[in-house]
Structures are given as C-alpha cells and as structure tokens.
Amino acid sequence: MVKELEETVNVPVVHVCTVVPISLTVGANRIDPAVAIPHLLGNPQLNQDEEFALRRKIVEKALQALSTDVTEQTVF
C-alpha cells in the first residue's frame, strides 16, 4: 500500500509500523517505528496525558520524515 500510494498520489508517504523489517522488505521509503502491534501509537500502561505525549512524539517524527528528503529507504 505504501508504495502504491506514493506512486499514485506523487507525494511523500511515511509508514508508521511496529515490525520495521517487514516495512523494509515491502519497500517503504520513509519508516517511523511505533510502539506495539495492537497499539501502534499508544501504551495502555501510561496515563492519558503520558500516552497522548507519546503519540504526539511518534506523529511529530512522521511529520519530520515527510519533511526530509531521502534517496533510499530510511528509518527515522
């Protein structure tokens, strides 16, 4: 999906995922590693504010990836 979206829309796509080796194999160009498979952008063990802050950090990294030129597959 990540490749087809980048090819079709012609804009940068960042892949937020947990199992980075899969994303690398699939061929994502910009990869943003996340927390865990069932809660990519969260952690149920944290309180609400801490969890939100954690999610914001991951999303900020995704935006940073979209704002960074890359020439090859890059894990941010």
Place this chain on the structure above:
Amino acid sequence: MAEIRVVHYLNQFFGQIGGEEKADITPFSKEGPVGPGTALEKELGENIKIVGTVICGDTYFNENIEQATSEVMDLIAAFKPDIVVAGPAFNAGRYGMACGGVCAAVQERLKIPAVTGMYEENPGADLYKKEVYIVKTGNSAAKMREALPALGKLAKKLARGEVVGSPAEEGYLARGIRKNVFHQQRGSARAVDMLLKKLKGEPFVTEYPMPVFDRVTPRPAIKDMKKARIALVTSGGIVPKGNPDRIESSSASKFGRYDLTGVNNLDKNTYETAHGGYDPVYANEDADRVLPVDVMRQLEKEGVIGELHSVYYATVGNGTSVANAKKYAHAIGEELKQANIDGIILTST
C-alpha cells in the same frame, strides 16, 4: 542407524495455547510433538523423531526479535536436535517472520539445518528465502494437509544430509543460488531453442530469471509543513463503530472512506477496529492508538501542519493479498490525488 532428533517451532495458535489473546506469551518448550507436529512426524518416517516443541507468541517474537530469538535458541539447544522444523506459517505475517528468524538463527548459531514452510507472499518469505529453505505452501491452514508432506520430505533430506534438488523439484522458494552442472546441450544451443520457442509463442523456462526490483522513487519532502494538508490511511481496520461497510476481519475485500469533519478524537463509543489477527482490545478502547486523529487535530490547531484531510481511509491488512492491497491503495491514491494533499501517514498494525 541412530535416531534423528527434530525440534519443531510453533506459534501460540498451532502450539494450542490460544489465539490472539495469547500472542504475547514468552517462549517455552514441551517434550514431543504438539498440534501439527504429530502429523509432521508421520511424514518424517522411521528413525526421525520430534523430541521437543518450542512455542512462542507471535507478537512477543516480533516486538522483541533479538531477545525472543536467543530465548528460543536456548530452548531448542536444550533438546540437542539434529534439525529444526518451523511452522508452516502459511500467510500469517508475524508467524512467518518468526519461523524465518528462528530457522536463520538455528543455522547460524546452532550450526544445524533448519527448514520452514510458508506462502510466497508472506513477508517472512521475502526476508528469509535466501538463507533458509522455505517450502511453498497455500495461504491458509486449510492447506495443512498438502503442506506437511512437502515440508516433511525436505526436512528428511536435510536431516539425513542427502543432496537437495532444485527449488522446482523440491518445492521450496528459490534461494538465488547457482550451481554448476553438466548439461547434455551447450548453452548456445539451449539459448537458440528458447529463442525459437519464444518466437513461436510457445512456453519455455528461462534458466536465469531476472530479479524484479519492486521499488518506488522516494518523492521529495514537504517544504512547508505549516501549509501542508496531510491525509491519514490505515491498514489497521479503524472504522466507525458498527463497521458500516462490513470490512472483513481477514482477507478484506474492500476499503472504507470515512469523514473526519468535526471529529477531534476517536473514542470507544464511536470508533473500533475491524481487524482480526491482533488483539483488538487496545484499539477498541481508543482508536487514536492506531489512527492518531487526536494528535493531528492538536497539531492542526497549533499550526504545525496546515490541515488534516477531512477524510480518512481504512482497510484490514490481515491476510490481504499483495494484489488486493495494491488495488485498494491505487483507488485510495486516485481520490487523494484529486484532493490535492501534500503527504500521507499510513499506519499499519
């Protein structure tokens, strides 16, 4: 002849521990065969025994690859095996990654042969086929009966140290290894034969398939994030509560598009996940954990991004074929192109 000792690696499901709710279990071992191991042992024939089974949760393995691998290696080594068989994993992505990873580590660290089985599109196949023998299987456990004889046959050969034939003869995925052989006909004659067949439109088998480089050129970065419109797409199955489009929990036949106008936060009363194959509890409790609408709204308000695109797209990436994933992404992409968006965040569970 001395007995050949086999250790079998299974995930929590085939290891008969439980489903997704047990995918976090740490590795442990049991004496003798478990689950599909019993049928596998029959295929291995006389003198080859499954002395032990090592079981590990798929999520635990994939989220702690290094730690899990060394724990699994210790458990396997304790049985003093001559060979390790993993899976088959069919099209289960995390299980395939684990089976491939276990086999590669067994070969490297324990210096004994290993073999697994999976469907060609399993991400574990692409990653490990060069170093590990991976027998081709169907895409679901319904194909267990066909998979086990093929897996057993190759395991038997490897265990006995017999010569392993070509991928086509033995039914494993090509490893990219070239072997020198004497052929009755010299190369030029074979090449001309192939060319003539090609000209006549007849089928022929190449002796050197060209690799397919399926990569896309990275698109240039967004220059001004403060003005950018960002779209959210997920394969994690986040849908409005009740799953109005009835996106299937596995092998999804469609994707959905959902309006985000006025939505600042995904909560458990309004959103849920349709995705099977991972524990849905966390996403159902708060779908922002998979599709971060709450954070995107805050960033929009603060002016960090220009705008969150008013529609998000979702499908379920569980057992979805590559061809379908590509098809849905193309359709989603066409719509996003019309919407003039500047960048996409794709979240995958």
